[in-house]
Amino acid sequence: MQRYLWTIVAVLAAAAIALLVVEVVHRVIRRLGRRSLLMTELTQHAHRSFQVAATVLAVQFAVRFSTGYAVGTEWRQVLLHILVLTVIATAAWLVAALLVVAEDTALARFRVDVPDNRHARRVRTQVVMLRRLTIAVIVVLTVGVMLMTFPAVRGIGAGVLTSAGVVGVVAALAAQSLLGNVFAGLQLAFSDAVRLDDVVVVEGEWGRIEELTLSYVVVQIWDDRRLILPTSYFTSTPFQNWTRTEAAVLGTAEFDVDWSVPVQAMREELRRLVESSELWDGRVCVLQVTDATGGTIKVRALVSAANAGSLWDLRCLVREHLVAWVRDHRPTAMPRMRAEVGDAGSDLAWQWVQPRRPVRRLGDGDVPDDARIFGGSDDGDARSEAFVGPDEPVEARR
Known part of the structure; x- marks a missing residue:
């Protein structure tokens, strides 16, 4: 009984000393590392695992050196085996915590709350994937090391290794x-x-x-x-x-209108709209006639935005505004099926409605920037150099 009490006292003393040492180290690191992100992460994420691992290791040493080798052999071996398994598990926990601290410290250098965050998102993706992989490897290795502490498992290890090839293929x-x-x-x-x-x-x-x-x-x-x-x-x-190289994207809004639509006036209205909207990033604003079949023409407005969410709202805004503009200011340009009966001079009132305001006329050879995708501006010239191929670019639905 005296030896048992001595073992209990030794275990409690070792645990208390380990907890005291860990607490002192924790406070020193927290005081010295107020301006260090690495030290701060260590005190926050690795403190608990370090505390448990140090305590279990101290208890193991106390039991090993306080019980001797000849007294209570059976219960001593069982207790020490349990403590060894616990030490292995807590050590794996500490290693995983240290890896998480290192990964979080590396991620803190790359901010994702900035407009150009492509590189930061790439690093973050790789670090997160490595974190999952390393934790999985640590768990597998820990379980393997714990199993190898059992003599029966070590005994069948040779037989398992001889059939590892077949088992590997089946697995x-x-x-x-x-x-x-x-x-x-x-x-x-x-x-x-x-x-x-x-x-x-x-x-x-x-x-x-x-x-x-x-x-x-x-x-x-x-x-x-x-x-x-x-x-x-x-x-x-x-x-x-959509954000493979950058967050800024292009989007379209298409309209089927009558042949009588004043394209240049519609183009100027599009420019006025996007310049008054905070959704437009100022890069691309183009309106073109992309098709003319079936009694109507297809007008496509191409606009740009800083990100996909803003582009969606901007495309909806362009559709709503230009539909209202055609309806209120150019009603004759609304798509319709008609059979013409009258003189060829188009003098009847229903055949032609004069525009309410004069439309600015362009000079000979003067092509506005808003009528070009692949040219007419620095951005358009760069796009023309990048998309060298067919005479007519493939229509994009998005």
């Missing part, structure tokens, strides 16, 4: 889909094909990459729905990434 075939998603997740993280907060169009849905894991990707749809896809989808299926 690879059984987990083919899972492993494919894991490798696809790593490929996405380091190929820069898609990043967190990227705006994408998948399965006909427009949304934002909300979460990217080793096995699946969560896309937040614009109406707050969540589309969950396996990571292998993004490596095997074409998809649209």
